[in-house]
Amino acid sequence: MPIRMLERLSFTWQFVVLSFVILVGGMVTIGIWVSSAVEQAVVNRTAGVTALYVDSFVSPLVQGLSEGGDLSPAQRADLDRLITSTPLGEQVVAFKIWSPGGEIIYSPNPELIGRTFAVDGHLKEAFNGEVVSVISDLTEQENEYERSRWKTLIETYAPVRSEGSGAVFAVSEFYQLPNALESEIRSAQIRGWLIVGIATLVMYLLLVGMVRRASTTISMQRSELLENLDELREALDDNRRLQARVSKATARTTTLNERFLRRVSADIHDGPAQDVSLGLLRVEGIAEGLDGNGRGSREDVKRLRNALDSALTELRAISHGLRAPSVEDLTPREAAKRAVSDYERISGESITFEAVGESFAGSPPVNITVYRVVQESLANSFKHARSASRRVEVTSTDSQVEILISDTGAGFDLARVSSGNTLGLVGMRERVELLGGTFTVTTRPGSGTVVQASLPLAVEVLDG
Numbered sequence: 001m002p003i004r005m006l007e008r009l010s011f012t013w014q015f016v017v018l019s020f021v022i023l024v025g026g027m028v029t030i031g032i033w034v035s036s037a038v039e040q041a042v043v044n045r046t047a048g049v050t051a052l053y054v055d056s057f058v059s060p061l062v063q064g065l066s067e068g069g070d071l072s073p074a075q076r077a078d079l080d081r082l083i084t085s086t087p088l089g090e091q092v093v094a095f096k097i098w099s100p101g102g103e104i105i106y107s108p109n110p111e112l113i114g115r116t117f118a119v120d121g122h123l124k125e126a127f128n129g130e131v132v133s134v135i136s137d138l139t140e141q142e143n144e145y146e147r148s149r150w151k152t153l154i155e156t157y158a159p160v161r162s163e164g165s166g167a168v169f170a171v172s173e174f175y176q177l178p179n180a181l182e183s184e185i186r187s188a189q190i191r192g193w194l195i196v197g198i199a200t201l202v203m204y205l206l207l208v209g210m211v212r213r214a215s216t217t218i219s220m221q222r223s224e225l226l227e228n229l230d231e232l233r234e235a236l237d238d239n240r241r242l243q244a245r246v247s248k249a250t251a252r253t254t255t256l257n258e259r260f261l262r263r264v265s266a267d268i269h270d271g272p273a274q275d276v277s278l279g280l281l282r283v284e285g286i287a288e289g290l291d292g293n294g295r296g297s298r299e300d301v302k303r304l305r306n307a308l309d310s311a312l313t314e315l316r317a318i319s320h321g322l323r324a325p326s327v328e329d330l331t332p333r334e335a336a337k338r339a340v341s342d343y344e345r346i347s348g349e350s351i352t353f354e355a356v357g358e359s360f361a362g363s364p365p366v367n368i369t370v371y372r373v374v375q376e377s378l379a380n381s382f383k384h385a386r387s388a389s390r391r392v393e394v395t396s397t398d399s400q401v402e403i404l405i406s407d408t409g410a411g412f413d414l415a416r417v418s419s420g421n422t423l424g425l426v427g428m429r430e431r432v433e434l435l436g437g438t439f440t441v442t443t444r445p446g447s448g449t450v451v452q453a454s455l456p457l458a459v460e461v462l463d464g
Contacts, residue, residue, distance in 0.1 A: 019207055027200040034192040058082070058172050059160055062097060062105075065170050071097075071105060079106055093153065094146050094175040097160070100127060105170065109145035117142050126157035126171040133157075135178055146175055154178050247436060247459065327371045328364035332401040332457070335367040336394045339374035347382055349390070356395040363459040369431045370394075370403060370455065373439075376424050377405035377451045385409020388448070400437075400457055406450040411443040428453070435459050 061075050061082075071079075079095070097106040102119040104112045117123075122132040136155035138147040146153060153175040160170040327335040333355050340351045362370070374392060381390050388409035395402040425441060428451070432439040437455035 016208055016211075019204060019211075023200050023204050027196055031193050031196045034196060035189040058097070059163070062160060062170055063163055065097075065099070065105065065160075076106060080108070091176055092174045093150070093177055096142070096173040098123060098127075098171040098173060100169065104142065107145070112142060112145065115142075122155075122157050123171060123173075126159050126173075127168055129159050129168055131156070131158050136175075150175075150177070152178055327367045330367055331359045331396075332362040332367055332370045332403075332455070333359045333394045333396055335362075335371040336374045336392060336403060339371045339378070340392050343375065343378045343382075349382075351378070352389070352391040354391070354393045356393065357397055360396050360398055360401075360457055362401060362455075362457040365435055365459050366401070366455050366457060369435060369437075370401065370453075372431060373403060373428050373451070373453050374405060376428055380424050381405070381407040381409065381449065384412065385449070398457070400454055402452070402454045404450065404452050406448055408448045411445050411447045411449050413445055414441060414443055 058079070061078050062071065064075070065071070079097075082095075094108055095106070096104055096112070098119075099105050100119070101116065102123070103114065103116045107113055119127065122134065125132045133154060133156040135152055136143070137152055138150065138155075154177070156174055156176070158172050158174070159168040160172055161167060162169055327338055330338065337353060337355075340353050343349070344351055378390060378392075381388065385407050388407040390405070390407045393404040393406075395404075429439040432453045432455060435455055436459070437453060440452045441449065442452070443449035
């Protein structure tokens, strides 16, 4: 099966196909090995029994060879008769006797007698005392006679031992027809293949069952995971929508707070401030109407007028602090510049102002926050570092604006100040972070102070 087709299948079917191929390959390999082993075992068993049978007939006839002699004509005749006229001849179709030097001492083919061949392979193993049996295709040189009559034979080499010392002094080589063993070998091989096949099938079915069960469990867990993932996505979407509404509401709150402060400023200016002004005028009229004998009353009126005048000054200062100039239609850079200009006009100082990058438009809440952060930072710097020089830097990109207000004053312990009731720093931080920005203060005793705020330019305002 092509790899691309296999990849389209599920994991379970991929395992079914691949495990089938692997197990069948293993079954064939094991089956071939078992068949070969069965064949060799049957041949060895049969040949071993026959070798004992042959040795019981041949050994007494050739014992004279152990003393370095040769076969007499009578012994050769007995060997010929053994092959042709006894039950052994029904099992053995050819026979040879080898000397340790590789000379053929006896053979049904007279032309081989006296010829010498190399002592190696199975012949060498037999001279070492082993019985060796194989199914031979008779391709060796010494098998000319056998090859001319048969295609294959069971070839067995059996050592011939001396009756006195047990030493191997010759090797008898005999040949049997394989027909008698074929049915036994085939039956044993079929049984071996059946055992291997059944074992392979059982293993395959067990593995497939286990994988299918595991696959079912995995599929159920996967479905549950997907359901949980969908719920998580929905929760994340809800969270994003809620966060967007919170951001919009925060931006609207910033705008509404500024409008509220303006209204409070207008109410103070148009209400209490006007009443105090009117009171001052009435006090002046009363003071002028007093006669020369009312000197003490004039002093009292003067003190009252001073108190009212001080209250009016305080009310106007509060009103001025609450009301910021209209910066909604400006860019953040222009809002920062407006805060610097207002501070310079009130304090009489000159502030270093630097702008980096292009001037991009910002949302009204962003402009208001920029103005308030610059205004509050400069006011705090003037209050705590009156003689220091001050600097304001605005860096703009198409997505955010960064404000940096620094002075060269003595600095302060930020940890101590942060733990106290510092509404200025807290208010600036809340303004910036509510719009999704970042706010940091860098300072330490003996060095200046740097206030840095970064804000996104685009902040949506929630309607309603």
